[in-house]
Amino acid sequence: MANPWPPTRFWQYWALAGMLVLTAAFWWSVTGYAQFESGGTRSQIADGLLRFSLLILTPALLLVWLAAAWLRRRVGDAGYWQMLGLVAMIWAGSVLVTRILAG
Template sequence: MPGPAWPPSRFWQYWALAGMVILTGAFWWGVEGYALFEGGYARSQIADGLLRFSLLVLTPALVLLWLAAAWLRRRVGETGYWQMLALVAMTWGSAILVTRMMLR
Protein backbone atom coordinates (compact mmCIF):
# COMPACT_ATOMS: atom_id res chain seq x y z
CA MET A 1 0.00 0.00 0.00
CA PRO A 2 1.54 3.31 -1.04
CA GLY A 3 1.96 6.03 1.53
CA PRO A 4 0.42 9.49 1.43
CA ALA A 5 1.27 11.77 -1.46
CA TRP A 6 4.30 13.92 -0.91
CA PRO A 7 4.55 16.86 -0.88
CA PRO A 8 1.16 17.51 0.71
CA SER A 9 -1.43 19.49 -1.23
CA ARG A 10 -1.43 23.27 -1.13
CA PHE A 11 -4.45 23.15 1.21
CA TRP A 12 -2.54 21.26 3.90
CA GLN A 13 0.50 23.49 3.52
CA TYR A 14 -1.66 26.56 4.16
CA TRP A 15 -3.46 24.73 6.96
CA ALA A 16 -0.14 24.04 8.73
CA LEU A 17 0.94 27.65 8.28
CA ALA A 18 -2.39 28.92 9.63
CA GLY A 19 -2.04 26.49 12.53
CA MET A 20 1.22 28.06 13.62
CA VAL A 21 -0.49 31.44 13.89
CA ILE A 22 -3.74 30.12 15.40
CA LEU A 23 -2.15 27.91 18.04
CA THR A 24 0.36 30.58 19.04
CA GLY A 25 -2.40 33.20 19.30
CA ALA A 26 -4.71 30.88 21.24
CA PHE A 27 -1.96 30.01 23.70
CA TRP A 28 -0.99 33.67 24.10
CA TRP A 29 -4.58 34.78 24.71
CA GLY A 30 -5.20 31.85 27.04
CA VAL A 31 -2.33 32.95 29.25
CA GLU A 32 -2.80 36.71 28.85
CA GLY A 33 -6.59 36.63 29.15
CA TYR A 34 -6.51 34.37 32.17
CA ALA A 35 -4.02 36.69 33.87
CA LEU A 36 -6.30 39.65 33.14
CA PHE A 37 -9.30 37.73 34.45
CA GLU A 38 -7.59 36.56 37.65
CA GLY A 39 -6.08 39.99 38.26
CA GLY A 40 -9.52 41.60 38.25
CA TYR A 41 -8.60 44.13 35.59
CA ALA A 42 -12.08 44.12 34.05
CA ARG A 43 -13.79 46.99 35.86
CA SER A 44 -17.01 47.02 33.83
CA GLN A 45 -19.48 44.22 33.23
CA ILE A 46 -19.09 44.58 29.47
CA ALA A 47 -15.32 44.15 29.59
CA ASP A 48 -15.67 41.20 31.97
CA GLY A 49 -18.29 39.53 29.77
CA LEU A 50 -16.27 40.05 26.61
CA LEU A 51 -13.15 38.73 28.32
CA ARG A 52 -14.98 35.61 29.48
CA PHE A 53 -16.65 35.08 26.09
CA SER A 54 -13.38 35.37 24.20
CA LEU A 55 -11.64 32.97 26.59
CA LEU A 56 -14.38 30.38 27.01
CA VAL A 57 -16.13 30.40 23.62
CA LEU A 58 -14.14 32.07 20.85
CA THR A 59 -10.68 30.67 21.59
CA PRO A 60 -11.83 27.02 21.73
CA ALA A 61 -14.03 27.59 18.65
CA LEU A 62 -11.04 28.87 16.69
CA VAL A 63 -8.85 25.93 17.66
CA LEU A 64 -11.61 23.35 17.05
CA LEU A 65 -12.39 24.82 13.65
CA TRP A 66 -8.72 24.60 12.73
CA LEU A 67 -8.56 20.99 13.95
CA ALA A 68 -11.70 19.95 12.04
CA ALA A 69 -10.20 20.91 8.68
CA ALA A 70 -10.40 17.48 7.02
CA TRP A 71 -14.01 16.94 8.07
CA LEU A 72 -15.13 20.45 7.08
CA ARG A 73 -13.20 20.40 3.81
CA ARG A 74 -15.29 17.47 2.61
CA ARG A 75 -18.53 19.20 3.55
CA VAL A 76 -18.06 22.86 2.61
CA GLY A 77 -15.10 22.68 0.23
CA GLU A 78 -11.73 24.37 0.48
CA THR A 79 -13.01 27.88 -0.16
CA GLY A 80 -15.83 27.46 2.35
CA TYR A 81 -13.41 26.18 4.97
CA TRP A 82 -11.08 29.16 4.59
CA GLN A 83 -14.03 31.55 4.73
CA MET A 84 -15.30 29.95 7.95
CA LEU A 85 -11.83 29.99 9.50
CA ALA A 86 -11.35 33.64 8.50
CA LEU A 87 -14.74 34.61 9.94
CA VAL A 88 -14.02 33.01 13.31
CA ALA A 89 -10.46 34.37 13.35
CA MET A 90 -11.67 37.91 12.63
CA THR A 91 -14.36 37.64 15.32
CA TRP A 92 -11.79 36.30 17.79
CA GLY A 93 -9.27 39.02 16.94
CA SER A 94 -11.89 41.76 17.14
CA ALA A 95 -13.11 40.56 20.53
CA ILE A 96 -9.55 40.55 21.87
CA LEU A 97 -8.83 44.00 20.45
CA VAL A 98 -11.99 45.49 21.96
CA THR A 99 -11.35 43.72 25.28
CA ARG A 100 -7.82 45.08 25.50
CA MET A 101 -9.03 48.58 24.58
CA MET A 102 -11.66 48.45 27.32
CA LEU A 103 -9.14 47.31 29.93
CA ARG A 104 -6.75 50.21 29.33
Template sequence: MANLWPPTRFWQYWALAGMVILTAAFWWGVEGYALFEGGGPRGQIADGLLRFSLLILTPALLLVWLVAAWLRRRVGDMGYWQMLGLVAMIWAGAVLVTRMLAA
Protein backbone atom coordinates in the same frame (compact mmCIF):
# COMPACT_ATOMS: atom_id res chain seq x y z
CA MET B 1 -2.36 3.72 -2.16
CA ALA B 2 -2.32 7.46 -2.70
CA ASN B 3 0.91 9.37 -2.55
CA LEU B 4 0.84 11.32 0.73
CA TRP B 5 4.06 13.24 0.26
CA PRO B 6 4.48 16.07 -0.43
CA PRO B 7 1.31 17.36 1.24
CA THR B 8 -1.14 19.29 -0.88
CA ARG B 9 -1.15 23.07 -0.89
CA PHE B 10 -4.24 23.04 1.37
CA TRP B 11 -2.38 21.20 4.13
CA GLN B 12 0.67 23.40 3.75
CA TYR B 13 -1.47 26.51 4.29
CA TRP B 14 -3.31 24.75 7.10
CA ALA B 15 -0.02 24.12 8.90
CA LEU B 16 1.03 27.76 8.47
CA ALA B 17 -2.35 28.96 9.73
CA GLY B 18 -1.98 26.58 12.66
CA MET B 19 1.26 28.19 13.75
CA VAL B 20 -0.47 31.56 13.94
CA ILE B 21 -3.68 30.23 15.49
CA LEU B 22 -2.01 28.11 18.15
CA THR B 23 0.35 30.92 19.11
CA ALA B 24 -2.49 33.46 19.30
CA ALA B 25 -4.75 31.13 21.30
CA PHE B 26 -1.98 30.35 23.78
CA TRP B 27 -1.09 34.06 24.09
CA TRP B 28 -4.70 35.07 24.70
CA GLY B 29 -5.20 32.21 27.13
CA VAL B 30 -2.30 33.47 29.24
CA GLU B 31 -2.99 37.18 28.74
CA GLY B 32 -6.75 36.86 29.26
CA TYR B 33 -6.34 34.72 32.34
CA ALA B 34 -3.86 37.23 33.78
CA LEU B 35 -6.40 40.00 33.09
CA PHE B 36 -9.11 37.97 34.76
CA GLU B 37 -7.03 37.07 37.83
CA GLY B 38 -5.56 40.55 38.17
CA GLY B 39 -8.83 42.04 39.32
CA GLY B 40 -10.54 41.70 35.97
CA PRO B 41 -11.45 44.46 33.58
CA ARG B 42 -13.57 47.38 34.72
CA GLY B 43 -17.20 47.09 33.70
CA GLN B 44 -19.69 44.38 32.95
CA ILE B 45 -19.26 44.55 29.19
CA ALA B 46 -15.49 44.10 29.33
CA ASP B 47 -15.81 41.29 31.87
CA GLY B 48 -18.44 39.49 29.82
CA LEU B 49 -16.47 39.87 26.62
CA LEU B 50 -13.32 38.60 28.35
CA ARG B 51 -15.12 35.52 29.64
CA PHE B 52 -16.84 34.90 26.29
CA SER B 53 -13.61 35.20 24.33
CA LEU B 54 -11.74 32.89 26.72
CA LEU B 55 -14.43 30.25 27.21
CA ILE B 56 -16.23 30.20 23.85
CA LEU B 57 -14.33 31.93 21.04
CA THR B 58 -10.82 30.60 21.72
CA PRO B 59 -11.96 26.94 21.82
CA ALA B 60 -14.13 27.56 18.73
CA LEU B 61 -11.13 28.93 16.84
CA LEU B 62 -9.03 25.91 17.78
CA LEU B 63 -11.85 23.50 16.96
CA VAL B 64 -12.41 24.94 13.48
CA TRP B 65 -8.68 24.66 12.82
CA LEU B 66 -8.51 21.08 14.13
CA VAL B 67 -11.47 19.66 12.19
CA ALA B 68 -10.13 20.85 8.84
CA ALA B 69 -10.32 17.45 7.12
CA TRP B 70 -13.95 16.93 8.16
CA LEU B 71 -15.02 20.46 7.20
CA ARG B 72 -13.08 20.39 3.94
CA ARG B 73 -15.11 17.41 2.72
CA ARG B 74 -18.37 19.18 3.53
CA VAL B 75 -17.77 22.78 2.47
CA GLY B 76 -14.77 22.52 0.14
CA ASP B 77 -11.42 24.27 0.29
CA MET B 78 -12.68 27.82 -0.16
CA GLY B 79 -15.57 27.28 2.23
CA TYR B 80 -13.18 26.05 4.89
CA TRP B 81 -10.87 29.05 4.54
CA GLN B 82 -13.84 31.41 4.64
CA MET B 83 -15.15 29.74 7.79
CA LEU B 84 -11.74 29.78 9.47
CA GLY B 85 -11.28 33.41 8.48
CA LEU B 86 -14.70 34.37 9.82
CA VAL B 87 -14.08 32.70 13.19
CA ALA B 88 -10.58 34.20 13.36
CA MET B 89 -11.90 37.71 12.64
CA ILE B 90 -14.62 37.39 15.29
CA TRP B 91 -12.04 36.13 17.77
CA ALA B 92 -9.56 38.90 16.92
CA GLY B 93 -12.25 41.56 17.19
CA ALA B 94 -13.34 40.30 20.59
CA VAL B 95 -9.74 40.25 21.83
CA LEU B 96 -9.07 43.74 20.49
CA VAL B 97 -12.22 45.22 22.03
CA THR B 98 -11.55 43.44 25.34
CA ARG B 99 -8.03 44.82 25.49
CA MET B 100 -9.30 48.32 24.67
CA LEU B 101 -11.98 48.16 27.35
CA ALA B 102 -9.64 46.68 29.95
CA ALA B 103 -7.01 49.38 29.56
Protein backbone atom coordinates in the same frame (compact mmCIF):
# COMPACT_ATOMS: atom_id res chain seq x y z
CA MET C 1 -3.43 4.10 -0.56
CA ALA C 2 -0.13 5.88 -0.20
CA ASN C 3 0.02 9.33 1.25
CA PRO C 4 0.99 11.90 -1.37
CA TRP C 5 4.20 13.70 -0.70
CA PRO C 6 4.66 16.61 -0.63
CA PRO C 7 1.33 17.47 1.02
CA THR C 8 -1.23 19.39 -1.00
CA ARG C 9 -1.33 23.16 -0.85
CA PHE C 10 -4.37 22.98 1.43
CA TRP C 11 -2.41 21.15 4.13
CA GLN C 12 0.62 23.39 3.69
CA TYR C 13 -1.56 26.48 4.24
CA TRP C 14 -3.36 24.71 7.08
CA ALA C 15 -0.02 24.14 8.85
CA LEU C 16 0.94 27.79 8.37
CA ALA C 17 -2.46 28.92 9.65
CA GLY C 18 -1.98 26.57 12.59
CA MET C 19 1.17 28.36 13.63
CA LEU C 20 -0.76 31.62 13.82
CA VAL C 21 -3.92 30.13 15.36
CA LEU C 22 -2.13 28.15 18.04
CA THR C 23 0.22 30.99 18.95
CA ALA C 24 -2.62 33.51 19.16
CA ALA C 25 -4.87 31.18 21.16
CA PHE C 26 -2.09 30.39 23.61
CA TRP C 27 -1.16 34.07 23.97
CA TRP C 28 -4.75 35.14 24.61
CA SER C 29 -5.40 32.24 26.98
CA VAL C 30 -2.43 33.21 29.14
CA THR C 31 -2.95 36.98 28.90
CA GLY C 32 -6.71 36.86 29.32
CA TYR C 33 -6.58 34.41 32.20
CA ALA C 34 -3.94 36.54 33.96
CA GLN C 35 -6.15 39.59 33.49
CA PHE C 36 -9.16 37.67 34.79
CA GLU C 37 -7.25 36.38 37.85
CA SER C 38 -5.91 39.83 38.70
CA GLY C 39 -9.41 41.10 39.39
CA GLY C 40 -10.95 41.22 35.94
CA THR C 41 -11.63 44.52 34.26
CA ARG C 42 -13.14 47.80 35.36
CA SER C 43 -16.16 47.47 33.12
CA GLN C 44 -18.84 44.79 33.16
CA ILE C 45 -18.95 44.81 29.36
CA ALA C 46 -15.20 44.19 29.10
CA ASP C 47 -15.41 41.51 31.79
CA GLY C 48 -18.22 39.71 29.96
CA LEU C 49 -16.39 39.96 26.65
CA LEU C 50 -13.21 38.68 28.31
CA ARG C 51 -15.05 35.65 29.68
CA PHE C 52 -16.85 35.01 26.38
CA SER C 53 -13.65 35.22 24.34
CA LEU C 54 -11.80 32.90 26.73
CA LEU C 55 -14.55 30.31 27.23
CA ILE C 56 -16.31 30.28 23.85
CA LEU C 57 -14.38 31.97 21.06
CA THR C 58 -10.88 30.64 21.75
CA PRO C 59 -12.02 26.98 21.84
CA ALA C 60 -14.17 27.62 18.73
CA LEU C 61 -11.13 28.95 16.87
CA LEU C 62 -9.09 25.89 17.84
CA LEU C 63 -11.91 23.47 16.94
CA VAL C 64 -12.38 24.98 13.47
CA TRP C 65 -8.66 24.70 12.85
CA LEU C 66 -8.51 21.11 14.16
CA ALA C 67 -11.59 19.93 12.25
CA ALA C 68 -10.05 20.86 8.89
CA ALA C 69 -10.30 17.42 7.28
CA TRP C 70 -13.92 16.94 8.32
CA LEU C 71 -14.98 20.45 7.32
CA ARG C 72 -13.04 20.34 4.04
CA ARG C 73 -15.08 17.34 2.87
CA ARG C 74 -18.34 19.13 3.65
CA VAL C 75 -17.72 22.72 2.54
CA GLY C 76 -14.72 22.42 0.22
CA ASP C 77 -11.38 24.19 0.34
CA ALA C 78 -12.68 27.72 -0.22
CA GLY C 79 -15.53 27.22 2.25
CA TYR C 80 -13.14 26.01 4.92
CA TRP C 81 -10.85 29.03 4.54
CA GLN C 82 -13.86 31.36 4.64
CA MET C 83 -15.10 29.67 7.81
CA LEU C 84 -11.69 29.77 9.50
CA GLY C 85 -11.27 33.39 8.46
CA LEU C 86 -14.69 34.34 9.81
CA VAL C 87 -14.07 32.69 13.18
CA ALA C 88 -10.58 34.22 13.35
CA MET C 89 -11.92 37.70 12.60
CA ILE C 90 -14.65 37.40 15.23
CA TRP C 91 -12.06 36.15 17.74
CA ALA C 92 -9.56 38.90 16.87
CA GLY C 93 -12.27 41.55 17.08
CA SER C 94 -13.37 40.40 20.51
CA VAL C 95 -9.78 40.33 21.76
CA LEU C 96 -9.14 43.81 20.37
CA VAL C 97 -12.31 45.29 21.88
CA THR C 98 -11.60 43.59 25.23
CA ARG C 99 -8.08 45.03 25.31
CA ILE C 100 -9.37 48.50 24.41
CA LEU C 101 -12.11 48.43 27.04
CA ALA C 102 -9.87 46.94 29.72
CA GLY C 103 -7.35 49.71 29.24
